Amino acid sequence: xxxxxxxxxxxxxxxxxxxxxxxxxxxxxxxxxxxxxxxxxxxxxxxxxxxxxxxxxxxxxxxxxxxxxxxxxxxxxxxxxxxxxxxxxxxxxxxxxxxxxxxxxxxxxxxxxxxxxxxxxxxxxxxxxxxxxxxxxxxxxxxxxxxxxxxxxxxxxxxxxxxxxxxxxxxxx
Numbered sequence: 570x571x572x573x574x575x576x577x578x579x580x581x582x583x584x585x586x587x588x589x590x591x592x593x594x595x596x597x598x599x600x601x602x603x604x605x606x607x608x609x610x611x612x613x614x615x616x617x618x619x620x621x622x623x624x625x626x627x628x629x630x631x632x633x634x635x636x637x638x639x640x641x642x643x644x645x646x647x648x649x650x651x652x653x654x655x656x657x658x659x660x661x662x663x664x665x666x667x668x669x670x671x672x673x674x675x676x677x678x679x680x681x682x683x684x685x686x687x688x689x690x691x692x693x694x695x696x697x698x699x700x701x702x703x704x705x706x707x708x709x710x711x712x713x714x715x716x717x718x719x720x721x722x723x724x725x726x727x728x729x730x731x732x733x734x735x736x737x738x739x740x741x742x
Contacts, residue, residue: 588604588650605629684711
């Protein structure tokens with residue numbers, strides 16, 4: 570059984586194989602650090618930010634630096650192997666799921682989960698959007714309050730606490 574928050578081993582292996590093939594095709598050196606950083610994102614359903622990836626990889630590979638994690642994540646994004654999930658509260662989050670999908674985001678705790686709905690893949694954008702420039706992809710993000718936060722709210726009363734907004738890790742380097 571797959572632990573909560575983790576992708577199955579077969580899917581993780583498929584994603585890692587795709588990373589290896591893409592790296593070879595593009596002449597990108599496949600270092601142990603890059604492989605481990607990708608594996609961390611590829612095996613997670615949590616859509617981790619760079620700091621979470623760093624903590625997990627650093628526990629297994631103490632020589633990896635936060636700078637290496639950021640540079641690798643942006644490289645993986647540039648290669649099309651992972652995507653970023655918009656401007657997030659404390660930082661950018663990363664997603665290694667290559668299939669068409671959308672996201673549910675809890676506005677209280679930041680929980681982010683994938684969901685699929687074929688009808689959403691075919692959303693027609695108004696001409697005003699195309700007048701702004703070309704559209705490379707469309708992504709639906711549903712925001713709400715997850716069941717866990719709702720239960721906490723029911724026990725505590727009507728206080729809503731939203732996570733602060735800010736940006737880190739937006740630059741390439």
